[in-house]
Amino acid sequence: xxxxxxxxxxxxxxxxxxxxxxxxxxxxxxxxxxxxxxxxxxxxxxxxxxxxxxxxxxxxxxxxxxxxxxxxxxxxxxxxxxxxxxxxxxxxxxxxxxxxxxxxxxxxxxxxxxxxxxxxxxxxxxxxxxxxxxxxxxxxxxxxxxxxxxxxxxxxxxxxxxxxxxxxxxxxxxxxxxxxxxxxxxxxxxxxxxxxxxxxxxxxxxxxxxxxxxxxxxxxxxxxxxxxxxxxxxxxxxxxxxxxxxxxxxxxxxxxxxxxxxxxxxxxxxxxxxxxxxxxxxxxxxxxxxxxxxx
Amino acid sequence: xxxxxxxxxxxxxxxxxxxxxxxxxxxxxxxxxxxxxxxxxxxxxxxxxxxxxxxxxxxxxxxxxxxxxxxxxxxxxxxxxxxxxxxxxxxxxxxxxxxxxxxxxxxxxxxxxxxxxxxxxxxxxxxxxxxxxxxxxxxxxxxxxxxxxxxxxxxxxxxxxxxxxxxxxxxxxxxxxxxxxxxxxxxxxxxxxxxxxxxxxxxxxxxxxxxxxxxxxxxxxxxxxxxxxxxxxxxxxxxxxxxxxxxxxxxxxxxxxxxxxxxxxxxxxxxxxxxxxxxxxxxxxxxxxxxxxxxxxxxxxxxxxxxxxxxxxxxxxxxxxxxxxxxxxxxx
Numbered sequence: 297x298x299x300x301x302x303x304x305x306x307x308x309x310x311x312x313x314x315x316x317x318x319x320x321x322x323x324x325x326x327x328x329x330x331x332x333x334x335x336x337x338x339x340x341x342x343x344x345x346x347x348x349x350x351x352x353x354x355x356x357x358x359x360x361x362x363x364x365x366x367x368x369x370x371x372x373x374x375x376x377x378x379x380x381x382x383x384x385x386x387x388x389x390x391x392x393x394x395x396x397x398x399x400x401x402x403x404x405x406x407x408x409x410x411x412x413x414x415x416x417x418x419x420x421x422x423x424x425x426x427x428x429x430x431x432x433x434x435x436x437x438x439x440x441x442x443x444x445x446x447x448x449x450x451x452x453x454x455x456x457x458x459x460x461x462x463x464x465x466x467x468x469x470x471x472x473x474x475x476x477x478x479x480x481x482x483x484x485x486x487x488x489x490x491x492x493x494x495x496x497x498x499x500x501x502x503x504x505x506x507x508x509x510x511x512x513x514x515x516x517x518x519x520x521x522x523x524x525x526x527x528x529x530x531x532x533x534x535x536x537x538x539x540x541x542x543x544x545x546x547x548x549x550x551x552x553x554x555x556x557x558x559x560x561x562x563x564x565x566x567x568x569x570x571x572x573x574x575x576x577x578x579x580x581x582x583x584x585x586x587x588x589x590x591x
Numbered sequence: 592x593x594x595x596x597x598x599x600x601x602x603x604x605x606x607x608x609x610x611x612x613x614x615x616x617x618x619x620x621x622x623x624x625x626x627x628x629x630x631x632x633x634x635x636x637x638x639x640x641x642x643x644x645x646x647x648x649x650x651x652x653x654x655x656x657x658x659x660x661x662x663x664x665x666x667x668x669x670x671x672x673x674x675x676x677x678x679x680x681x682x683x684x685x686x687x688x689x690x691x692x693x694x695x696x697x698x699x700x701x702x703x704x705x706x707x708x709x710x711x712x713x714x715x716x717x718x719x720x721x722x723x724x725x726x727x728x729x730x731x732x733x734x735x736x737x738x739x740x741x742x743x744x745x746x747x748x749x750x751x752x753x754x755x756x757x758x759x760x761x762x763x764x765x766x767x768x769x770x771x772x773x774x775x776x777x778x779x780x781x782x783x784x785x786x787x788x789x790x791x792x793x794x795x796x797x798x799x800x801x802x803x804x805x806x807x808x809x810x811x812x813x814x815x816x817x818x819x820x821x822x823x824x825x826x827x828x829x830x831x832x833x834x835x836x837x838x839x840x841x842x843x844x845x846x847x848x849x850x851x852x853x854x855x856x857x858x859x860x861x862x863x864x865x866x867x868x869x870x871x872x873x874x875x876x877x878x879x880x881x882x883x884x885x886x887x888x889x890x891x892x893x894x895x896x897x898x899x900x901x902x903x904x905x906x907x908x909x910x911x912x913x914x915x916x917x918x919x920x921x922x923x
Binding site: 319320323324327328331335338339340341342344345348357358360361399402403404406407409410414416422425426429432434436437438439440441442443444459460462463464466467470494495496499519522523524525526529530533541542543545546549556559563566567570571574575578 | 627628630631632635636638639640642643645646647648649650651653654657664714717718719720721722725726728729730732733735736737738739740741743744745746747748753755756758759762789792850852853856857871874875878879886889890893894896897900
């Protein structure tokens with residue numbers, strides 16, 4: 297839409313253009329200062345965390361609302377990373393996020409592909425079941441999940457946490473893949489068959505076409521796992537060496553409630569990677585979210 | 592399964608996909624492909640099915656079973672007590688406070704965030720606005736923060752003795768006494784609602800932006816030719832056209848807000864008193880926090896909660912269908 301010039305543009309006189317330009321300028325002069333103030337308030341918690349990470353412990357405590365570290369130190373980062381085991385939390389978070397993203401991607405792409413392109417007994421039932429359970433809140437089924445992991449003997453292991461984090465999710469991703477593969481032209485599959493491609497070869501052939509869905513699944517799941525609190529909290533109770541950043545930070549605050557600067561440094565460490573992932577893939581993320589609502 | 596802010600998107604997609612995909616599924620002819628598909632179909636389904644049955648289907652069934660027992664999760668499951676857990680929950684004032692707080696949270700959260708996000712979305716989709724991308728990024732930022740972490744940040748910022756908010760307000764003479772927003776019954780829930788709005792803002796802003804871009808440009812041009820001003824275009828073109836999507840967005844917002852958990856744990860742990868006790872926190876603390884663990888009791892609460900969520904969702908489904916008809920009616 298933005299690429300096509302509106303039909304009125306051709307009729308636009310220099311006067312009219314000047315009028316529009318003045319109007320845009322005037323509106324911007326009203327809107328921009330407001331937006332800048334609101335944006336500052338919006339970003340303030342982030343700015344506060346980053347700047348507090350560079351303050352001294354005493355400075356963090358007495359700085360009030362100020363964002364300027366004075367004096368500026370970097371020792372908090374070292375203290376948080378080594379002393380408070382943030383390096384462990386960080387490693388755990390990376391492990392959980394990467395593995396759950398891969399698990400989700402693999403299982404939902406495969407299942408979605410089969411659901412979209414093949415008829416088999418129970419297909420419609422499975423499809424309806426998946427849709428029905430998208431809305432089940434995690435809090436209501438976490439107890440049996442806990443019992444299951446316990447009975448598998450995986451309670452105090454990373455594998456257990458990964459299974460719990462990736463086990464329940466993914467119904468939505470299946471639906472995204474199903475919908476995408478369903479709308480691929482049949483000619484493609486006919487051609488593959490004529491060329492003698494077998495089941496797996498055909499899947500490998502069409503999988504790259506689903507790149508937008510792959511991107512959405514990986515980004516959603518990565519950010520979701522990075523931020524997940526409920527599942528890791530319950531599955532790592534009393535096991536600091538298995539905790540992710542979100543849970544570990546909560547415990548850290550419990551035991552170091554006065555170390556604001558160390559806490560802020562830890563927070564900064566924990567959100568910088570996601571911030572980078574987000575800024576790099578922002579386009580995908582925005583398109584994925586808007587695509588989802590458009591259906 | 593639904594959890595976290597991003598699950599919201601899932602619901603959006605599911606609502607849109609639901610009817611259509613099931614319908615088209617019927618029309619797919621049996622395409623056996625080559626012979627090996629009989630072998631590969633089960634293999635491809637297996638990873639999903641194993642995890643799905645283990646972590647979604649079975650837990651649903653098990654929750655129902657547990658809810659009929661008096662069980663601490665350690666002893667064998669032998670103390671069958673029928674519907675006792677349910678009758679006890681229905682008479683448990685803590686559950687009802689949690690229930691009331693959850694609904695209050697969901698409604699307040701929705702009523703505050705939807706108009707504000709729509710306003711910002713409208714502003715950020717104006718052609719004349721400069722630095723759109725920058726503002727969009729800023730408003731979107733909080734969503735990358737773990738919910739639990741934003742809770743922790745705000746415990747510092749709202750700290751009554753030397754937190755940033757109180758210091759700022761005191762220094763500028765806007766306040767005489769420091770206020771402890773999270774420490775008072777009247778303000779704690781509202782503070783949490785606002786923090787959660789801050790957190791989720793970008794997501795709903797984006798939903799509205801997606802909805803707004805669906806309005807055909809020609810309609811605005813036609814309105815321009817008729818001499819409509821911005822306000823008229825908003826109320827007579829934009830809002831009626833995005834109404835179907837607005838119904839979906841509203842219901843998503845409500846359902847998502849019912850799941851509030853992390854922010855409660857980190858900000859108030861349900862306090863002060865029971866002022867911010869919510870259902871998911873109730874389940875968590877009954878089942879996992881204090882020995883003896885009451886798995887049976889918590890399961891019954893979980894089930895009641897799931898039914899509550901389901902009522903919202905089926906309402907959502909009905910409204911979404913209605914919205915779809917409206918959409919066809921408007922020809923969008």
